[in-house]
Amino acid sequence: MEENKSLIVLYSYHHHNTEKIAKTMAKALNAEIKWPQDIEPEELTNYDLVGFGSGIYSAQHDESLLELASKLPEANGKKAFLFSTAGITGKSKAAKDHSKLREKLRIKGYMIVDEFQCKGFNTNSFLKLFGGMNKGRPDSQDLSNAEEFALNLKIDYMDK
Numbered sequence: 001m002e003e004n005k006s007l008i009v010l011y012s013y014h015h016h017n018t019e020k021i022a023k024t025m026a027k028a029l030n031a032e033i034k035w036p037q038d039i040e041p042e043e044l045t046n047y048d049l050v051g052f053g054s055g056i057y058s059a060q061h062d063e064s065l066l067e068l069a070s071k072l073p074e075a076n077g078k079k080a081f082l083f084s085t086a087g088i089t090g091k092s093k094a095a096k097d098h099s100k101l102r103e104k105l106r107i108k109g110y111m112i113v114d115e116f117q118c119k120g121f122n123t124n125s126f127l128k129l130f131g132g133m134n135k136g137r138p139d140s141q142d143l144s145n146a147e148e149f150a151l152n153l154k155i156d157y158m159d160k
């Protein structure tokens, strides 16, 4: 029997905060990581579980992820998860930050099974004058939370 396959679609540039989270999740899920610009939308049909993550920039995921989501073929209930790092976090903040990408993926027929957000070092704009916010984040606790999140996804959706 063929093994279930998972993919993480990542965009991360500011301090590579989200990349750290993505690498931890990819290890736990045995997933490939690809950047939106390296993906042909049809490729995603080859995977059983797809994670989409980036930093939050102006209250949403990176434009490259949103654009990719618009180009994806119908997913027929394929499972997906969302993740991000952000300057300011919290349950309702994450829900809002993720809403644009979540909606685009839902329209394409993805079932969003879980979502993850943690703090990321932020020196955007005037913050750099004060040494930035969330220095050192994601930290080892954030990475361990990301690992646990991914292992749960693995148990629920990959080991079947």
Ligand SMILES: Cc1cc2nc3c(=O)[nH]c(=O)nc-3n(C[C@H](O)[C@H](O)[C@H](O)COP(=O)(O)O)c2cc1C
Pocket (backbone or CB within 6 Å): 011, 012, 013, 014, 015, 016, 017, 018, 019, 054, 055, 056, 057, 058, 059, 060, 085, 086, 087, 088, 089, 119, 120, 121, 122, 123, 124
């Ligand atoms: C241009 C820009 C805009 C940002 N906008 C937001 C925002 O609207 N809300 C927020 O919580 N954090 C915001 N941040 C902080 C980033 O989400 C945070 O630093 C994140 O960890 C960056 O991820 P990356 O290192 O993977 O690119 C912004 C950062 C940048 C550079």
